[in-house]
Amino acid sequence: MSGSPQQGTTLTLRGLRHAFGGQVVLNDVDLTVPAGTITALLGPSGCGKSTLLKAVAGLLRLQSGTIQFDDQFMCNGTVFEPPESRGLGMVFQDYALWPHMTVEGNVGFPLRMRRVTRTERERRVADALRMVGLASHGQRRPAQLSGGQQQRVALARAIVAQPRVLLFDEPLSNLDRNLRETLCREIGDLLGKLGITAIYVTHDHDEARALAHQIAHMDQGRITRITTA
Template sequence: MAALDVNGIRCSYNGKAILDNLSLQVVENEIMCLLGASGCGKTTLLKAVAGLLPVSRGEIRIHGRPMNAPGVAVVPEERNIGMIFQDYALFPHMNVAQNVAFGLQSKEKNKARVRARVAEALELVNLAELGDRYPHQLSGGQQQRVAIARALICQPRLMLLDEPFSNIDTQVRMRLIGEIRSLLKGQGISAIFVTHSKEEAFAFSDRLALFRAGHIEQVGRPQTLYQHPESRFVADFLGLANYVPATVLDSRTLVTAMGTIGSQACLNAEPGTHGQLLLRPRQIQLSLTEQGNGRVLEQQFLGSHTRCLVECLGVTLEVSINEPLPAVSQVNVGIVPHALTFFPDTRQGQRAVA
């Protein structure tokens, strides 16, 4: 049984469809990321799952239970979900323990049990010693941990996170992402995570669904979408992309200005098909040589890597290398062996790697 099953739903604002015939499934203990630009529909889907937005068509099931159907309309507080927001939504006049206890007090009247559950939740998020503090006395990362503890205390089976890391400093963000991911996995909680940051999506999710204008362009493991996008839109959204004119020679070979390039997987295109070969910056290798086929035009040292702009046989490529090269170097441009991604000119947007 899926943790969440969204089947052909339609949601509208002021009569305009934002989501139309959208389907998505989240399996047990999976973290699914909804990734996309502002206004693409990802938060609309989150609100529909939470019961905060009506669904005019289609069905939503949470752990097999229908949330909307003829004669069925399950209110948000009965959906057994936890929600974590971008702005934390903490009560400033309540201390940490009171904020965490707030959602449980309407369900559990035994004060001793409430205190015990609060202590357990704060222990999970490493705030056991801060129960008496108030939100303004905490850092952004600590405030987000309070929001997480408050969502966990009612023991939800599905967690919804709406851009929860956007207000947190960059240095803290990746550590907190790791902590929350481990916490959700350890508690066996499925989650849907909304963001517009591909870095957060890559670090936090098991699978991601890339949204575009109210529909899902592609869904799968982050590595799969990055390395084998099914469209130019997906390729460009998820990272820097070089495109090299190419022609299919056979099922595993492309012909380019740089010579023939072999693929580690079959190309889903007929021999003679013209199109574009996608190359990520790390899929290109440079080696210094006076007889090389490329010339370094520009370099930028970025700490973890060096961005290198190279002109090769009339094609300008952006390459990621570990160490800077001597200025205006002559280099040989090679391709790291991998399963090539090829977009035919006559069928733009279709992946050409089996």
């Protein structure tokens, strides 16, 4: 991608705690994701993985704990930065593309929100699409793409605004095994090239090992151990 992305943000989570009703879903979570590295978050259904991502994204206001991007607090007892000012990209399991927009429209959307000029937008959208191998698909609509291609569009949209941090929530679990392996490799290469700090939620141990620098194992709202991949 042209222009230098904001590389090297260290993510520091301390004492994250959240309960829904009486159920404690995040229980004193501490995690550091070193600058430019990928941490996989692995654990059984319902253990709190997506809730943790939502807290980092600012889609959930935690009951307590602090989140820092480098030395800047995203939330603590007094500060709460809204999602749009955190400098994040997100990729979900269900792609979440807008069906009525072309591929270019989808990828360019975060730049339109930031009022990036049209010329600059076109250049950056083309760059992002080239990086995910979809340079010639800009005029298609999501329904005219395969599942793997749709997820590549979602990836291009996540990186186009040069985020500090990328969050992935089981992005490949709707795809078949071969495609999962290919895309997993591509995501790893891309993140390595861009040097963006990332948290990658998955159920799949192989995916976690292939991609991540460290694996945080989560169970019932706690991080039970951290292993280096």
